[in-house]
Amino acid sequence: MNTENVSNAKTQKLTSHKNGDGIVGIKSAKWLSLPYAVWMIGFIIIPLIVIVYYGLTTVDNRFTLDNISAISSPINLKALLMALEQSLISTIICLLLAYPLAMILSKSRMRSSSFIVMIIILPMWMNFLLRTIAWQNLLERSGIINTVLKFFGLPPMNIINTPKAIILGMVYNFLPFMVLPIYNVLIKIDKDIIDAARDLGANSVQTFLKIILPLSLPGVISGITMVFVPALTTFVISNILGGSKIVLIGNVIEQQFRMGNWHVGSGLSLVLMIFILISMAILSKYDKEGEGSGLW
Amino acid sequence: MTDNKLINLVNITKSYGDNVVLDDLNLYIRENEFVTLLGPSGCGKTTTLRIIGGFETPDKGQVIFEGKDITKTAPNERQVNTVFQKYALFNHLTVAENIAFGLKIKKKSKEYIKDKIKYALKLVNLDGFENRMPDSLSGGQQQRIAIARAIVNEPKVLLLDEPLGALDLKLRQDMQYELIRLKNELGITFVYVTHDQEEALTMSDTIVVMNQGYIQQIGTPEDIYNEPKNAFVADFIGDSNIISSIMVEDKLVNILGANFPCVDTGFGHNKPVDVVIRPEDVNLVKPEEGIIKGVVTSLLFKGVHYEMEVNANGYDWLVHSTSLFPVGTEVGIQVDPFNIQIMNKPESEDEEAVELEI
Numbered sequence A: 001m002n003t004e005n006v007s008n009a010k011t012q013k014l015t016s017h018k019n020g021d022g023i024v025g026i027k028s029a030k031w032l033s034l035p036y037a038v039w040m041i042g043f044i045i046i047p048l049i050v051i052v053y054y055g056l057t058t059v060d061n062r063f064t065l066d067n068i069s070a071i072s073s074p075i076n077l078k079a080l081l082m083a084l085e086q087s088l089i090s091t092i093i094c095l096l097l098a099y100p101l102a103m104i105l106s107k108s109r110m111r112s113s114s115f116i117v118m119i120i121i122l123p124m125w126m127n128f129l130l131r132t133i134a135w136q137n138l139l140e141r142s143g144i145i146n147t148v149l150k151f152f153g154l155p156p157m158n159i160i161n162t163p164k165a166i167i168l169g170m171v172y173n174f175l176p177f178m179v180l181p182i183y184n185v186l187i188k189i190d191k192d193i194i195d196a197a198r199d200l201g202a203n204s205v206q207t208f209l210k211i212i213l214p215l216s217l218p219g220v221i222s223g224i225t226m227v228f229v230p231a232l233t234t235f236v237i238s239n240i241l242g243g244s245k246i247v248l249i250g251n252v253i254e255q256q257f258r259m260g261n262w263h264v265g266s267g268l269s270l271v272l273m274i275f276i277l278i279s280m281a282i283l284s285k286y287d288k289e290g291e292g293s294g295l296w
Numbered sequence B: 001m002t003d004n005k006l007i008n009l010v011n012i013t014k015s016y017g018d019n020v021v022l023d024d025l026n027l028y029i030r031e032n033e034f035v036t037l038l039g040p041s042g043c044g045k046t047t048t049l050r051i052i053g054g055f056e057t058p059d060k061g062q063v064i065f066e067g068k069d070i071t072k073t074a075p076n077e078r079q080v081n082t083v084f085q086k087y088a089l090f091n092h093l094t095v096a097e098n099i100a101f102g103l104k105i106k107k108k109s110k111e112y113i114k115d116k117i118k119y120a121l122k123l124v125n126l127d128g129f130e131n132r133m134p135d136s137l138s139g140g141q142q143q144r145i146a147i148a149r150a151i152v153n154e155p156k157v158l159l160l161d162e163p164l165g166a167l168d169l170k171l172r173q174d175m176q177y178e179l180i181r182l183k184n185e186l187g188i189t190f191v192y193v194t195h196d197q198e199e200a201l202t203m204s205d206t207i208v209v210m211n212q213g214y215i216q217q218i219g220t221p222e223d224i225y226n227e228p229k230n231a232f233v234a235d236f237i238g239d240s241n242i243i244s245s246i247m248v249e250d251k252l253v254n255i256l257g258a259n260f261p262c263v264d265t266g267f268g269h270n271k272p273v274d275v276v277i278r279p280e281d282v283n284l285v286k287p288e289e290g291i292i293k294g295v296v297t298s299l300l301f302k303g304v305h306y307e308m309e310v311n312a313n314g315y316d317w318l319v320h321s322t323s324l325f326p327v328g329t330e331v332g333i334q335v336d337p338f339n340i341q342i343m344n345k346p347e348s349e350d351e352e353a354v355e356l357e358i
Helices: A002-019 A022-032 A034-055 A068-070 A074-108 A112-125 A126-140 A146-152 A165-190 A189-198 A204-233 A236-241 A249-258 A262-286 A290-296 B045-053 B095-105 B108-121 B139-151 B170-187 B197-203 B221-226 B233-238
Strands: B005-016 B019-030 B033-038 B060-065 B081-084 B158-159 B189-196 B206-211 B214-219 B239-249 B251-257 B258-261 B270-275 B280-283 B290-300 B304-312 B317-319 B331-336 B342-345
Touching: A022 A034, A034 A068, A034 A262, A068 A074, A068 A262, A074 A165, A074 A204, A074 A249, A074 A262, A112 A165, A126 A146, A126 A165, A126 A236, A165 A204, A165 A236, A189 A204, A189 B081, A189 B317, A204 A249, A204 A262, A236 A249, A249 A262, B005 B045, B005 B189, B019 B045, B019 B060, B019 B189, B019 B214, B033 B045, B033 B197, B045 B081, B045 B158, B045 B189, B081 B139, B095 B108, B095 B139, B108 B139, B139 B158, B139 B170, B170 B189, B170 B197, B189 B197, B197 B221, B206 B221, B206 B233, B214 B221, B214 B233, B233 B239, B233 B270, B233 B342, B239 B317, B251 B270, B280 B304, B280 B317, B304 B331
Parallel strands: B033 B189, B033 B206, B081 B158, B158 B189
Antiparallel strands: B005 B019, B005 B060, B206 B214, B239 B251, B239 B270, B251 B258, B270 B342, B280 B331, B290 B304, B290 B331, B304 B317
16 A cells, blocks of 8 residues: 555656646646546446346336345246355365465476466466367267267266256366466465474474465455356356256346346346355455455 | 583585585584674575574585484474564464464463563563554564564574664664673574674674685684684675785785784795785874875765775775874874784685685
8 A cells, every 4th residue: 555655656756757747747647547437437337327227127117126036036046046056166176176286386486387377377368158168069978078988988977968067167267266366375475484484383284274374365265256256147157068957047147138128137137246245245354465356 | 601512513515506505514503602694695694594493404414403413303393493584474463473373383371371472572672562463563573573483482592584684773773782682681592694794793702704605714703803814704894904915024014015013923934915904903193103105085974983095005095083184185104013914815716715614
């Protein structure tokens, strides 16, 4: 915070020197932020207001809470619970996979570790849809994996169109979002701090539990947010890997909008948004450092 | 200070890749001694400290602690605690939790820990800071907490790695007194690493001057300052005039073409030597009274004294004096015989860095 203020003050000073007039300098700096303000109002704030408006009104523009309470219908409720369960499981799997990996990467501190980090990021450079469709091809009953299994005389794997396939897709797509924030926090832990814990008598397990884990919590929190939220709202992964058999809340909302039923779709979106806000609020309680908010 | 050797480093060699940091280092540290490892950055002083602490393992050689070989012992099993350069406090824990860290791991009773925290905070003059978070404290306060956190474990040796490096001058001086007081109250051995010669001279019982992985000289602060063994030590410890000269005969040295009486003997006849004269030992007198004559070329007021440069016989003499000679004044230079320190010239580059046996 402090450094930010200082650097701000510096920039202003520099600008004012260039223009020979302090006020002009500040004004021109403010003017530069205008495109961003237009962007935020036009593409974030107005759409949000529109969603809130649609969510709370009927077709003939009268106030109603029916769109919100639509969540309590058995189909929608099932879809919400399913989405919560699937995204929770994926988040836990991502965490269990990512933490040890981030730990190994941060400890090695070699040239190879940055190479491995790049490999982890690599899939993110490819289109999300493409990656998911690739998994569909791999997992299909007569897909690549089953062909290979058949070739070796092994029983085929039938996980396409099951919750397992969706979790696989979520983990595959969102794992980098868990690895990177944890890795970023871990490499920032000063080696002296770990030496200090060892120096004070802690063995490596105690050092991990009492020092490294608590200090890496902000990264874990932001990793959880970055995996859980997109997983909870996804409809693409469940569409492609779940066939039409598994319906998540994202799919329900998508269908409502596609059928032209904007009011119910918006109402359900608001409910989902509330769930996300609640989970973010819970997480941000543990995130004193603000690492998560920095990434969001 | 007793004569018991508490720590003995035997033939320690350590290198990182091609870079030899320590080359066959031998050093012992006595019980209840304040030893300072002093040298420029990259001289191997911190590596030596980390080897004692157990954070580095030497490639060759042994670390003997109270007669036992601890070369391969993990840091958490050594009776040694470290105060790190950047404090290395646990920022997610309160001050009290930081101090209690080592004691909790040793499973001490709650009462004992509480008493110890109170005692340690009192010792470092920070009573009542138990519930503060480390990042809400100033640098000096954080450093004291780091010291408190180390000493509650009652180590036999406290290792300090440039602990005052990040503090401003005034605070550094205050902390120097604090450290001396602490050492006297606790009665434990301090091994202190610094590149600040003034700090070393102020606090130490023994100074170990290091350069390029070799020990250059071991001695009391007075020894090191007054009788530097070679040009490196003389140059590193305070300002000095180091002049290439000829030892004419016993008790007579030819400096810049003029013969100065001195007290050293046994260097032979007409032998090239290095002469060290501290700036405060150069006496400025009337031109006709000096052994050589010169002209004052610069003058600075330094508070306690004036710092002058006198060009005489082609050498710019650095002079500290309480009396003022304006720039351009012709002066005579005279040095008391016992203030002229004669050193053998190194015959090659290698010899300059050669290790001196204790």
